[in-house]
Amino acid sequence: MASALQALLGASKDIKEEVNMKRLGVKFTIRPLSFEEIKRAGDQATIGDKLDDQLHNAAIIALGCVDPAFNDKSLREHYEATDSADCVIKALMPGEVTRLVGKILALSGYGKEEETIEDVKN
Template identity: 40%
Template sequence: MAKQTKDPLAALLAADIKVEKAVPLKRLGIELIVKALDGKTIGKLSEQATHYTGKGAKREAHIDEQKYGGNIIATSSVNLNFGDPKLLEKYGASDAGDCVQKALLAGEIATITGAILDISGFGDPEEQVEEIKN
């Protein structure tokens, strides 16, 4: 385990939770600014994208990954409102999360979602495993 060089209390007191990151979208020639999301917000978005099948002991939760990803991006976006009526009309979308799915390519969605989760403190799970090993 690495030796701690900072006082944890002082670090937390000085920390800013309003973290933002610019994600370049080459196809569009823009940078989408996204903000970090807290656990409560991520939990709420996960819940909104979850549906259940079965009853009683056989009840199972299923998350709609596309809906979840769209909602995360729509909620985190700082400089673009995916719920703008013009965008909803152009893409025939029912809401902001649906608009994300219809307006962006799959790779763009994956890149943006990864950036959001990274600045929200999740990082790359594979990288974290490698760090622990070393």
């Protein structure tokens, strides 16, 4: 079994995953977000002292979706979007947004950890 140090030294943050988008008949490619990107998404979605959940989710997708790139000029023009987060809101269905956000955050290390029998014993 590898040590924690060896695991960290050999770990890659260059992770990508494909997510099937049934309605569109294609797969989107997503990646995890860094601490800075998570903060940027929160800052972008904060108006006054309130976090706009819809905008926050859209900003997470805009940053975490590699293909398609929601900052693509032709995509933004097609949806008459002001920026990449607005493009996400206009292009995707609410359920698709929720699903993609969940997948991006899971890749970023958020979510429930599965406990193994070994973990419970220790």
